[in-house]
Amino acid sequence: MDNGLEISDRVIPIKKDNYKVIEDIICRNTIYSMPVIYVTKFWGRYPLRVQSLAYRLRGVAHTLVEEDTDVSKVLKESCHGMNSHHGSIGIYYPGSSALYKIITTGRYEKHEEILLDRIVNIVCRYMNQQARDKMMTWEGVQNELLKLRYVSATEKKAKAENEVSEVYENFSDELEEKERTIKELNNRVIALQAENQGLRAKYEQVTEIPLIYYGVEDELYEGEIKDQILEMLHNQMSQVKKKTRKEHILQDILECNEITGAVDKKRKDIKRILKGYTKVGDSLKCDLKAYGFAIEKEGRHYKLIYKGDSRYLFTMAASGSDSQHGGGNLSAEIIRDML
Template sequence: MLLFSTILEINDYMTKDAFIELVIEWNQGSPHKENIIADIKWNGERNIRYGTDSLWLAIEEYRNRNIIAVRYEKTESDGVVWGTEYVMNFEEMKMSIRLDRSYLEEALSIDTSFSTPHFITLLIEKGYLKKDFDLPVLREPTLISEENLDILVDIIKGRKKYCLPIVYISRTCTNEEPINTRKLAGRLKGVAHVLLEKDSWLDSRLRRLCDGKNEYHGAIGIYYPNQAAEHQRYLYRAYEGRDSILLEKIIRNVIQYSNSQLIDMLYTWQGVGNALLRDRLSSQRAERLAAETEKEQVKTEADALIESVDEELRTLQKKVEELARTNEILTYENDGLRAKLSSVEEVPLLYFGNEEEFFPNEIKEMVLDALEEKLKNSDENFRKVDVLRDILDKNGGCKHVAEQKAQRLKVELTGYRNMSKAMRRMFSEMGFVITEQGKHYKLTYYGDPRYWTTLAKTSSDDRAGKNVALTIINKML
């Protein structure tokens, strides 16, 4: 399951050695000791692998296209595989950065603590990232003042397009930031530019210059480079916890856009591996053919060569099997994405309101579930029944995701005594943020303070778990 993807333009002075050294620095400097691969001693090799079967880092060079690909992979005790890829194309001076994990249905939602990789911070600090036209790629917001107001005007009026999305944040009536802008910029580094209005008095001037199309009074706008992605606007509303909710909505929106962009397969570890494999197999077949042609003349030498070639082919065949496994996972994921894209091509029946989805198709599921419930108590041969059933059929019917989650909650919380690791993982996969409050855990659904409940750290009441499950099912699913 793809969690994050971006392509960045790199300055010409990055060398192949500098790229590999930076990746190793990223791993060796990790604050999480369990992620560090011990005893990495790089001596300039371009095709090498470090680590163990469950924690490794591999480097591959594809000389024909002047590409170096690096993959870091970690397998958890429960079998979940986390992967990080860095692919640097030195012909085009562009770098692809991708994060993935083994596919799980619950992985479709973005972790509320998600932040783009620290590796991008290293690229910024060392000055390796090119400007996106006239905007530098930063991990902090760019202030929009009277001096550079034309940048924002050109963006709003569509006169200028950048490679990365633009997130513009206007100030409130009291000249305050509606969200933690610095935190937002830090978590979106490398995938979006964050522009912050310096003073609220600029609102009136922007209105005149932009024909009233600008965000103001704390509103936030997202401007995407691709015209197929519509401009998003979030109005400011003052209530407790609003800033954190809005922050997560913006991050989720931008990351989903970034992940949906198609990229050349040579900007992926698998694509580079396939290209290398094709070249090696072609070379080995040619060598084998030449050896067999001369076999009668130099039989002993040819037999030794064929044996060595066969060994190479067996190694390559093993790699083919590994890539086939990866392809199977990607095919499963692509089938889901293809189904989603095909639904986008249909004529929409309804438009979203101001509520944002916590995970893909959440709102659609709720609407289809409501239609299905309505049909259960409706007579046949009525116009309304035919129309509603047609809508259900056209949208593939209700998948009953909420019902599946409800059943899982009921089973896991039956006879609840305390929070096990498996239970904590279940809540996390369902989107709950778990915090401690004295003798209780507070479970907040996707970090939204409107939807929460508590669960005792220890309980002797056999019905406690069941009551919490019912609260979650009725209030949140």
Template sequence: MIEWNQTSPYPENVIPNLSWNGEYSMRCGTDTLWLEIEELKQQVVAVRYEKQDADGVVWDTDYVMNFKEMKMAIRLDRSYLEEALKVDPAFSTPHFITMLIQKKYLKKDNGLDVLRTPLLVNEENAAVVTDFLQGKKRYRLPLVLIAKTADGTNPVDVKRLAGRLKGAAHVLVWADTHFRESLREACPKLHFPPGCIDIYFPNQAVGQRRYLYRQGQEKRLLEKVVATVIQYANAQLIDPLYTWAGVNNAIYQERYLNSRAEYEAIEKERRDALHQLLTLQSQREDIREQALADAKKEADKILDGFDEDMQKLQAENAQLHSQVERLEYENQGLRAKINSNPKTPALSMGTEDDFYPGEIKDLLLKTLSEKLESLPKHTRRYDVVKDIIDSNDYQKISEQRAAKVKALLSSYRGMTQKVAKGLKEVGFEITHDGGHYKTIYYGDDRYIVVHAATPSDGRAGKNNAADTIKKVF
């Protein structure tokens, strides 16, 4: 931890003159930049590093090492004070994991190395993927499988993706487009569209998530994959002894029980001393008085030590209570800031991506506009739907695209250069198998329309236009 902090390339993260004196209970730094270490029963060591930025962002990084089980929990939490000026959704796993990987501290995951770089999958190591897909092998970390696009490139920056997910997932990349055939032979029931990214989770109840490649959406696709993996990690139930708060609570309970045992021992000594005093009452006066003075002195010494320990525990309890109150106030402030935003979304986004900027919003508004015409006026549903349409600047982009497709195909006599150019401009990819032409909307196999090379029916173009508009607009 100290090496991580003292060698940081960011000066604002470094605690000046940080050194370890060999104690497992220490704190150093300032109110806005500090590091604290606690130990539980010589088995669990917990470290918290906290940094508060000038813009109101609070970074808490917790490291809990259980030496009995040889397991480590690393938790990075980012919270915002009420005066925070911005909220950045981007996230990466801590750099500390890179150090663990470089020093080879991490155990293999069922034979698979935990890396901060993508693993290139080829014919030689194809079993890493095929055995998993066939259910022969499971991994403790999620598996991110990335297929090549149609032109043989990666759909996202795979090195950046693997770096941001280091320690949280395995990132596997196809060596080339031909590897798809190997997967089809091993798993004939599975289909892998060009450029698709599949995320397989260790918990089979969670299942699989698939994201399709869209040209021009590479950065957004990368962020969605990162967010999905991190959300899965955050949802895992963690043993309290692998959290900073859990370790501190266990230490507090241990100290309380020890203090209680000490108190009971002191009470027993007091009673024994009293019994001795009563016994000595029958003896000579000088001996009795001396024994009384010695017993009183010893009892006062023990009770003074007990009072000091109790005051220390009460101070620690007050500090923990103060921290809880501070976090509660911060959460209340953030809720107030979020709730004060008048533009609260009426719906949450699903897993579909925009094929072009604003596509999903436009299609929803179009659907609502069409439905509005059939709703009786002066009803609640009519007023709510109309209010949403009026408040979202409906641009009718899909209607404009549909009109262009209709004009291109209505008099279709073949896939001319003009028709092909116009279809590509609105997002269609065109393939030709020697007979018919296929237009694929943004490369998504769910939206394919077949066009005859030389149509014999005069209505073929109008029918194709109607099919296309119905499928995608």
């Protein structure tokens, strides 16, 4: 049960005798842990196969359906017209991070499967973005196990220190090496998870009708291509004549698409990593690898290659002669060429 509402793979019919269930959801009097989908009728029929929708969203969302069309008239008064009606579909989220969504279904009359996929994708994308307790994820469990092993290793280290100094020194070196390895592997896991989320988001959008199509360029990190395009369009707005069709089209696209902030975060991260560096030590190497750079030593310099793409190659001195400007100049070059 979810706050009194059964979690099921079947639809929940809404009639005059139980319309308060959907009224409380729309008016936010009752909050459930999962989104609620409310499908209404038009001319006595639903715009899609409601049982198929309920089955595909089992354990992810509640599927409620309008069985008595007179319910819409009652909800119009009690919910101040915020309810879906006449064949539209309402999506009501449990938290305040996302607004209610009403989908009109007229243009999907002959494309029922596309409408069905769109509803499922919208709900699944929302649920994928919700924060989860670290112990409910594989990474969180692995990190807790690593902490336990670290405590055990520390206790062995103390015992070895008391017994033989030589054994302690060897064990200390081994422990430090293991800690570095664990940190690098954790950074790699985080990078792969971000890449996986980006691929999942692209896959889920396959059934949408896109405005433009992706080319052959792969995203170097999740949200990169979308943010770059929206940023360029935003800059273009200042050069477009006011009150023209071009301005209206650009304005509409920018209002309907939100920048994820991925590119801006990358800019801030590279500035932080390179700020005031004086030499390329283990800590700086670790941060650069976590950022996505492969590092190769060439004489008194290092080559930085981003995500294995040789088009984005940068040279970094092994020791920064000017700690005030060296890191700033390199981060500015990376931002200019890649971000």
